[in-house]
Amino acid sequence: MDTSSPQAPAAPLPRISRRIAAIAESATLKVDSKAKALQAAGRPVISFAAGEPDFPTPPNIVEAASAAVLDPRNHRYTAAAGLPELREAIAEKTRRDSGLTVPASQVIVTNGGKQAVYEAFAAIVDDGDEVLMPAPYWTTYPEVVRLAGGIPVEVFAGADQDYRVTVEQLEAARTPRTKVLLFVSPSNPTGSVYTPDETRAIGEWALEHGIWVVADEIYQNLVYDGARAISIVEAVPALADTTILVNGVAKTYAMTGWRLGWMVAPADVTKAASNLQSHLSSNVSNISQRAAIAALTGPQDTVEEMRLAFDRRRTTIVRELSKIDGLVCPTPEGAFYVYPDVTGLLNREWGGVTPTTSLELADLILEQAEVAVVPGEAFGPSGYVRLSYALGDDALLEGVQRLQRLFA
Incomplete structure (x- = not known):
């Protein structure tokens, strides 16, 4: 019993x-x-x-997608990291607009810019790592950092600073756990653009302290009044080995619904993120990829x-x-x-x-x-x-x- x-x-x-x-x-x-x-x-x-x-979406891009639908090559799986022709086109755009020369092998095509942001932080952030996040910030960033196990650290700049943080503010927020700086210029939600000198100073500060940079450049071609959104890797070329660029066609080409973004990163990060994507989503729609090739290589009028x-x-x-x-x-x-x-x-x-x-x-x-x-x-x-x-x-x-x- x-x-x-x-x-x-x-x-x-x-x-x-x-x-x-x-x-x-x-x-x-x-x-x-x-x-x-x-x-x-x-x-x-x-x-x-x-x-x-x-x-x-501009007609030439839509026409390229229409033709792609009828091509049986696009009816099958393709490489998870993206079509070779698109990765080459992205590498060329990165050279032209961000001042960074990279091989196509360091490009990953993603399902929109959001997936690129997610994979960037997932690839380099471990539990407890701190990410300096200039505020105001896009609502997705802190959630993605937390999903990766990281801790978002807000660094706020108000209207009196035109919403642009300073090196002094970043230094005050830095701790031994700081691993990544998020850098966004032009900014969502503020539209602010860092000057070349400000970008250079922030980049040199990140380089000095061995801090990774995730730079979201999705709005880099939408600037006004003669401004230029200089890429942080163009301002400080030595940062190339510790910087991930994320971008996409959504905003510049009115292609939000096509879900086509990318990340450009050092080779080891690209390999890690590509492994993640192979399990997460495999390849992006081939139709959207063909459309993006037309967007990046076609007329820009x-x-x-x-x-x-x-x-x-x-x-x-x-x-x-x-x-x-x-x-x-x-x-x-x-x-x-x-x-x-x-x-x-x-x-x-x-x-x-x-x-x-x-x-x-x-x-x-x-x-x-x-x-x-x-x-x-x-x-x-x-x-x-x-x-x-x-x-x-x-x-x-x-x-x-x-x-x-x-x-x-």
Whole structure:
């Protein structure tokens, strides 16, 4: 006869892994989804939320994809790291625009820029490694760092610094656990562009302390007022062995839905990331890869037309937002975002509501003006909102005029 005490039932194991459960939903996609749901319900919402060009993909790119669909070569698996012709085209673009000469073997084609960002941090970050993250930052970066086991360390620069951190700020945040610096110029969400001297100083600081750099260059071709977003590896060539560049065709070529990005990295990192991708997703759609070849090697006149349209919209949105008392809007030199400081609008009553945070202000704006903006909490501290000006001229002007009427 068994006289032992009965064991208590084991506590149920969590259904969702702790690491995945800790991921925050993309705030930009959440706001955009809410705006689209309201539009579908019949409300005339104007959305400044999504970082997505409103232009169609240029015709030569679409034609290349159409031809690729009919080619049986593209109906089968191809190399996980990408088609050789596309990797060569990316290597040439990297030489031309980033000042870095690399063989095609150091290029990996990914499913959009997000996968490139994920694989970059997954390849070099271990548990407990710290990643210096200049803020405001794109909402995905800290989540990807945490997924890799790393610790994002925020280094904040406000509107008074045009959202550009200094070497002194980075040095103050550095610890023995600091392994990586994230460097983004032009920036999402602010549109700020580091000057060549600032980029060089930051690069030399990273080199001196043996810190890796992950440089997101997805907006490098969308610059204005004669600015140039110099690559950190062009500013400091000695960084090439400890820098990963991530990029893609989504923003410059209006190809967000094609899901085509890439990373350029030292050979050992490329091999590690390629191994990861072979298990994670295998090759990117061959149709999208053929389209990207056409984008990078074909005529660029349509791209310039889009850039000029963004520049025109940038001028309009800064001018009109600056008419709102209590809102401070630095003029961005790149990307297609403005990131105004809205602290002067907080703790004041608007339509019977007194918002105390930019999150509450964004809710107020959506409900009372039927305009969707992304609150600063998605990118760092409260007190700011992001507006994308990658939407039509008429909708842009009407949206900002709604804000002017709300905050009159």
